[in-house]
Amino acid sequence: MSRASLDKDPHEVAAMFDGVASGYDRANSFMTFGFDRRWRTTTARVLDARRGEKVLDLAAGTGVSTVEYARGGAWCLAADFSFGMLHAGLHRNVPMVAADALNLPFADESFDAVTISLALRNFVDPKAALTEIARVVKPGGRLVICEVSTPPFAPIRFVHRRFVLKLLTWVGSRTSSNPEAYKYLAESMLTWPDQRTLGEIIASAGWTDVEWLNLTFGVVAIHRARKPA
Template identity: 40%
Template sequence: MNEDSTHFGFQQVPTEEKARKVAEVFHSVASRYDLMNDLMSFGIHRLWKRFAINIAGVRPGDKVLDLAGGTGDLTERMVRMVGAKGGVVLSDINASMLEEGRRRLLDAGICGNVEYVLADAEQLPFPDNHFDIVTMAFGLRNVTRKERALASIQRVLKPGGRLLVLEFSKPVVPGLAPVYDVYSFKVLPLMGKLVAQDASSYRYLAESIRMHPDQETLKGMMEAAGLSGVEYFNLSGGIVAVHRAYKY
C-alpha cells in the first residue's frame, strides 16, 4: 500500500477519499448508533467503556479530551468526575455524531464543563501540553493516518498525561476467532439492515475491525509516537483491548 492509497474496510481507496467515506458511514448511523452498540455487543460495550474510564484515573480538576467521542457516553461519565474545576472537550470529526452527542448530554442535564469541538484527530486544534487525559473509544481504526493522530495526541497531552485507547482488537482465546468472524460478517450486517436500514455501513465496520492493528502493533505505534509506559488490557478474550500510555 503506497501513500496515495489506504484501506476502507477491505477496499483500497485513494487516501484523500477515506475520510469522506467514513463520514458517510457515521452520518448514516448517527441517530441509531447507541442502540446498535447495545444490540451488537449485547450491552457489554458499556462495561468496556467503564473499565477504560476506571483505569484512566480521572480526578477532580482534570482537563480531558474525549476524542472521536461520538454520542458522548464517555464524556457523560467523565464530566461528573472532573467536577466544577475541571472540564471535558467532546470532539469528533463527524458533525452528525457530535450533534447527537450534544443532544444526548443536554437531555441528560449536562450543560456545564463541556465543550464541543469538530476536529480531525490527525490535526488537533489545541495547544501543546494542554490535556491531563485523552480518551479515544472505537475511533482510532477509522482514522486514515493513525501515526499522525497518535503524534497529535502526544503533542496536546501534558507531561505526565495519559492516553486511553479502547478499540476492537485480535481475539486471543483459542477457537474464538472463527465464531467472531461468523458473527461479524453474517450477523452484524443483518442487524444493520433490520435496525438501522443500513447493512453496508455495518459491513464496513466489521471489515475495519479486521484491518486495525493488533495489540502489539498498536503498542509499537504508540511508542513510535513518543508515548511511554505503554500497556494493554485484553477484554472479552481480546475482542477489544484498552491501551494505556503516558507522556513523560
C-alpha cells in the same frame, strides 16, 4: 464507502457517521449485546479522570463516553469530525467541538489525558493521529484507547471472526438506516492490528509505558500509555 483494507477517505468516513448518527448508540448496543456499556465503565476506571483535570474524548461521537468519563469531576471535552454525531449528542451536558484528529485545534500541552473509544481504526493515519495527540497532552499525561482487538485464544478467535462478526453485521444492518456502514465497521475489525502491534504503533508515535488489558476474551482491548515527562 471504501473497503476497510484500503485507504480511508475522511470525507466518506465522516459522511458515513453523519448518516447513522441518529441511531448509532442504540445500534452499537445491539451489535455488542450491551457489552459497550461495560467497556466504557472499565475504560473510565483505567482513565481515572479526576477533578481539576482536562480530558479530551476524541472521536467521541454523541458524547456518551464523555459523560461517563466526567463522572469523577474532570472537565471532559467531546471532539469528533462528524457534525451529525455531535448534533445527535447535543442533549448531553458536556462541551463539544468539531475536530480532525490529524490537526487538532488545541494548543500544545492543553490536556492531562486523551481517550479514544472504538474509533482509532477509522482514522486515516492512526500513527499520525497518535503523534498529534501527544502534542496536545501535557508531559506525563495519559493516553487511553479502547479498541477492537484479537482474541488470543485460537478457538475464540475463530468463532469471533467466522461467526460473531457476521452476526454483528446482520444485527447492525437491521437496526440502522445505512447497512453498508455496518458492513464497513465489521471489515475494519478484521483488518485492525492485534494488541501487541497496536502497542508498537503507539510507542512509535512517541508514547511510553505502553500496556494493554484484554476485555471480553480479547475481542476488545484497552491500551494505556504516557507522554514522556
